Amino acid sequence: MPPVIRVENLVKEFRRPRKQEGRFGTVRTLVTRQFDSVRAVDQVSFAIEPGELVGYIGPNGAGKSTTIKMMTGILVPTSGTVEVGGLVPWRERERNAMQIGVVFGQRSQLWWDLPLIESFNLIAKLYRVPDAKYQRNLERFIALLDMEEFLERPVRQLSLGQRMRGDLAASMLYEPQILYLDEPTIGLDVVAKENMRIFIEEMNRDSGTTIVLTTHDLADVERLCRRLILIDHGHVLYDGGVEQLKTKYAPHRILVVELEPDAVSSGRRIDAADVPGAEIVEQADGVARIQFESARTPVQDLIAALNARYPIADLSIVEPDLEGVVRQIYDERVPVA
Amino acid sequence: MTTTLGTTAAPTGREPLSRSPWRDVPAYRQIINSRLRTTLAYRQNVFFLLAILILQIFILRKVWTALYQGHTTVDGLTLHALLVYITLANLQNWVLQDPTISFYMYNRVREGQVAFDLVRPVGFVPQMFAHLVGSSFATVIFGLVALPFIFFAGTLGAPASPTALLLYLASFVLGYVITTLLTLMLGMFAFWTTEISGLTMLYRLINQFFAGALVPVSLFPGAIRIIADVLPFQATTYTPVAIYVGRVRGADALGALGVQAVWVVLLIFASWAMWRRALHRVVVQGG
Numbered sequence: 174m175p176p177v178i179r180v181e182n183l184v185k186e187f188r189r190p191r192k193q194e195g196r197f198g199t200v201r202t203l204v205t206r207q208f209d210s211v212r213a214v215d216q217v218s219f220a221i222e223p224g225e226l227v228g229y230i231g232p233n234g235a236g237k238s239t240t241i242k243m244m245t246g247i248l249v250p251t252s253g254t255v256e257v258g259g260l261v262p263w264r265e266r267e268r269n270a271m272q273i274g275v276v277f278g279q280r281s282q283l284w285w286d287l288p289l290i291e292s293f294n295l296i297a298k299l300y301r302v303p304d305a306k307y308q309r310n311l312e313r314f315i316a317l318l319d320m321e322e323f324l325e326r327p328v329r330q331l332s333l334g335q336r337m338r339g340d341l342a343a344s345m346l347y348e349p350q351i352l353y354l355d356e357p358t359i360g361l362d363v364v365a366k367e368n369m370r371i372f373i374e375e376m377n378r379d380s381g382t383t384i385v386l387t388t389h390d391l392a393d394v395e396r397l398c399r400r401l402i403l404i405d406h407g408h409v410l411y412d413g414g415v416e417q418l419k420t421k422y423a424p425h426r427i428l429v430v431e432l433e434p435d436a437v438s439s440g441r442r443i444d445a446a447d448v449p450g451a452e453i454v455e456q457a458d459g460v461a462r463i464q465f466e467s468a469r470t471p472v473q474d475l476i477a478a479l480n481a482r483y484p485i486a487d488l489s490i491v492e493p494d495l496e497g498v499v500r501q502i503y504d505e506r507v508p509v510a
Numbered sequence: 511m512t513t514t515l516g517t518t519a520a521p522t523g524r525e526p527l528s529r530s531p532w533r534d535v536p537a538y539r540q541i542i543n544s545r546l547r548t549t550l551a552y553r554q555n556v557f558f559l560l561a562i563l564i565l566q567i568f569i570l571r572k573v574w575t576a577l578y579q580g581h582t583t584v585d586g587l588t589l590h591a592l593l594v595y596i597t598l599a600n601l602q603n604w605v606l607q608d609p610t611i612s613f614y615m616y617n618r619v620r621e622g623q624v625a626f627d628l629v630r631p632v633g634f635v636p637q638m639f640a641h642l643v644g645s646s647f648a649t650v651i652f653g654l655v656a657l658p659f660i661f662f663a664g665t666l667g668a669p670a671s672p673t674a675l676l677l678y679l680a681s682f683v684l685g686y687v688i689t690t691l692l693t694l695m696l697g698m699f700a701f702w703t704t705e706i707s708g709l710t711m712l713y714r715l716i717n718q719f720f721a722g723a724l725v726p727v728s729l730f731p732g733a734i735r736i737i738a739d740v741l742p743f744q745a746t747t748y749t750p751v752a753i754y755v756g757r758v759r760g761a762d763a764l765g766a767l768g769v770q771a772v773w774v775v776l777l778i779f780a781s782w783a784m785w786r787r788a789l790h791r792v793v794v795q796g797g
Contacts, residue, residue: 247792249794266628267630267632267633269629270631275625277622282626298537301536
């Protein structure tokens, strides 16, 4: 199957009026015609297959939202190609609208002063959803997102979690084949986050919806996405599997070893020579943190070596989490002038 | 539940390009309906605005009655006809000049919700038109509720003739279209500035005066009359109401309707051009 979203050499430059320094700087900024060009998205390329659930992540100002806006047709690219379901989104904005759903976590598409159900009715009409299909989807989403209780309540009285559930349902009522989620879990509590994730998962799995998810919460990506596109300063830093990313950037595991209390009181410490192929990164109060590369040093050898020489009370292995991996990538990146 | 969306989801992007103009009518009706109810939900504020309207009509009646002392007609209008003009002009101007939607547009632009309006299968401008129409339905209802009070505060009277009534209705519709286009353009300023409340107040003041709500345009002195004639505001209020009271009739009335029609065409082009620029600002410069 051909990709449903194709992005090639995508560039978006914004022009900002240059701020004039010195006396009357503000006034001069208003009247001069000098601009600074900022490249928010720089030569980004990727393709997304139908039914994929891709995490699109990066720090603030990395160009995530700008890319999403170009894919939805809200922004016109400076150069490069975007093709979504065979359409150029900004050129055929209204046709493209029929095939995409959009959730911006910071904003709501719901009608603020009216009961939630009114927004759903309006969306059904805007997208020309046949009544039977609308009723079926509505019932399904009310059950799935547990919305019965606040369906008749004006949106302005809803909690953030309730509002976000409403926004998610609104974006899927007309069964778009593609769903863009721009920070859908921002500001939500643990339970609300989990509800959102279950819904996203189900839309992807049962309905085959292609989903692009931008988020700052890497737990979302770890839980939902098999593939991840990492972007910074408008460039793609990584595009591939979540697991592969971890192996590539964080090959190290940490073995945490706790010695028996007797041994601790007698001042025993693990000697670096006893853990070949590994490194003791920290040792205090009878607890040692030993870093090793699982590809080179099998963990069972390490444990066997320790067990033979030391009285061990407890052992645990710390896996790298995506958060740490991504933090490491950001730390290592070359600052772009 | 076993229903899946997948089977029907795929073809939605490949919809045939049969763009019947009636296709989106249910969507517009839904917007109009929702907007009507939103405005009705905020009626407390409207009652204050209505009180201002009634007070203004009352003051204008007192002032004009005083000005007429010793005269039976001024500029071809009897005192009674003039008071009917003043009452109807203010009521009509109030009902049609609803700034709610300009502010609504401004807020959507400022808070970025306009992004959602741009990813709808219905264009932004038609959506806003539907909002304007819904809002007008609400203000018409408020106007009808206020009618008994306005009857006491001002002077209500029958149209000059049956023909005047018919011409008035035609002129009223054209005036409504002009007002709506102007309000739409006022709202679109939001794409360029971060503050429109001052602009809106200025607009209301200029509109009220040049529309002839305080003084009939035919009484304006030389230079101001010329300014009023080249502005679209007189076509929203003065033209229909002057036809109603018989100040403008026959060939003049038809000519005035023609001027209104020209304004409709001009403002459609102007608002379309303005929208192209506004859209360019959003989609190219990112707002």
